[in-house]
Amino acid sequence: MFWGRGLNEVALRMIPVEISFVTKSYGDLKAVNGVSFSVNEGEVFALLGPNGAGKTTLIEIMEGLRKRDEGDVKVLGLDPWENGYALHSKIGVIPQGFTFFEKANPREAIKYYADLFGVSVDPDDTLKEVLLEDSAGVLFENLSSGQKQKMGLALSLVNFPELLFLDEPTTGLDPNARRAIWDVIRGLKNKDKTVILTTHYLDEAQQLSDRVAIMNHGNIVAMGTSDEIIEAYGSGERLEIHGTEELASYVRANTDLKVEYKGKGLIGIALNRKIDALTALAAVEQSGLDWGEIHTRRDSLDDVFVKLVRGPMDAQGEIKAENNGVNSTDRRRR
Numbered sequence: 001m002f003w004g005r006g007l008n009e010v011a012l013r014m015i016p017v018e019i020s021f022v023t024k025s026y027g028d029l030k031a032v033n034g035v036s037f038s039v040n041e042g043e044v045f046a047l048l049g050p051n052g053a054g055k056t057t058l059i060e061i062m063e064g065l066r067k068r069d070e071g072d073v074k075v076l077g078l079d080p081w082e083n084g085y086a087l088h089s090k091i092g093v094i095p096q097g098f099t100f101f102e103k104a105n106p107r108e109a110i111k112y113y114a115d116l117f118g119v120s121v122d123p124d125d126t127l128k129e130v131l132l133e134d135s136a137g138v139l140f141e142n143l144s145s146g147q148k149q150k151m152g153l154a155l156s157l158v159n160f161p162e163l164l165f166l167d168e169p170t171t172g173l174d175p176n177a178r179r180a181i182w183d184v185i186r187g188l189k190n191k192d193k194t195v196i197l198t199t200h201y202l203d204e205a206q207q208l209s210d211r212v213a214i215m216n217h218g219n220i221v222a223m224g225t226s227d228e229i230i231e232a233y234g235s236g237e238r239l240e241i242h243g244t245e246e247l248a249s250y251v252r253a254n255t256d257l258k259v260e261y262k263g264k265g266l267i268g269i270a271l272n273r274k275i276d277a278l279t280a281l282a283a284v285e286q287s288g289l290d291w292g293e294i295h296t297r298r299d300s301l302d303d304v305f306v307k308l309v310r311g312p313m314d315a316q317g318e319i320k321a322e323n324n325g326v327n328s329t330d331r332r333r334r
């Protein structure tokens, strides 16, 4: 019966990725330090973190390319290390720093991969899917960085995978090329593919993913939608007023509000309730002191990220050390 079949299909829907308490050390270094999460069908899940956080190690454990020390890993119902061969025909992968034979063009590369997988594909269809149809015959060495990544995406799609692992798909690309890759990933999501990507770009994680796991030193330090992470780890809403330290002191002395003078003529007032804004403004007005622009503000994912990983990150994914004299190049990728 149809209704029965429908129910069975629902019951049989698999959780594509489930990992629990996964660890991996290189000598004394705990690269992955007890990580657990699951990724649902059709979800785009971002592992976000600075260089050295353990993203590649973790993603390669899920792909069956590295052996975990401890923990359970199920990818499409398989243990990736024990059943790597079966798994590899079902997943799509772009390794970090993807590259290919210089003298091959995208159309040839796709044919080559299709032969490897024993599948038949129309290279032009695949190239269309990654918005690379115009460069089907251009040698790899003559493709732009963004086009090279698109070719990597095309290759990851050759075996029609439901689940894709993209390790830093946009690192080093200019903003336009990055956005073009985002369009491709959004297209994959629209086709209900499940995507796990790693990135050190916050905007990328925020723009593309349904959920984000922030990784640092082998641990997941926060996980959820961007909004959930901001809600859990960010400071609540606050009123910001341009004014002097004297004004800040006045408001502090004449209300019960938490008032902070942030320097450079900026005052921050915590709003536990919306109505606190009225109390604050009444006190400001009453002070007779000068004040300027006002607005309310909430922590962004950037603000929360800086708190969680204890420092802002530069465009290369390095954490800028917080005056502790440690040069962040110590953690440079190998």
Ligand SMILES: Nc1ncnc2c1ncn2[C@@H]1O[C@H](COP(=O)(O)OP(=O)(O)O)[C@@H](O)[C@H]1O
Residues within 6 Å of the ligand: 026, 029, 031, 049, 050, 051, 052, 053, 054, 055, 056, 057, 058, 331, 332, 333, 334
């Ligand atoms: N094969 C390896 N041997 C020794 N150390 C490694 C190896 N691969 C990665 N590491 C170290 O493990 C940590 C995590 O690396 P990685 O997983 O590449 O992080 P990410 O992808 O987040 O930059 C880093 O400190 C890195 O230097």
Ligand SMILES: [Mg+2]
Residues within 6 Å of the ligand: 055, 056, 057, 096, 167, 168
């Ligand atoms: Mg990496």
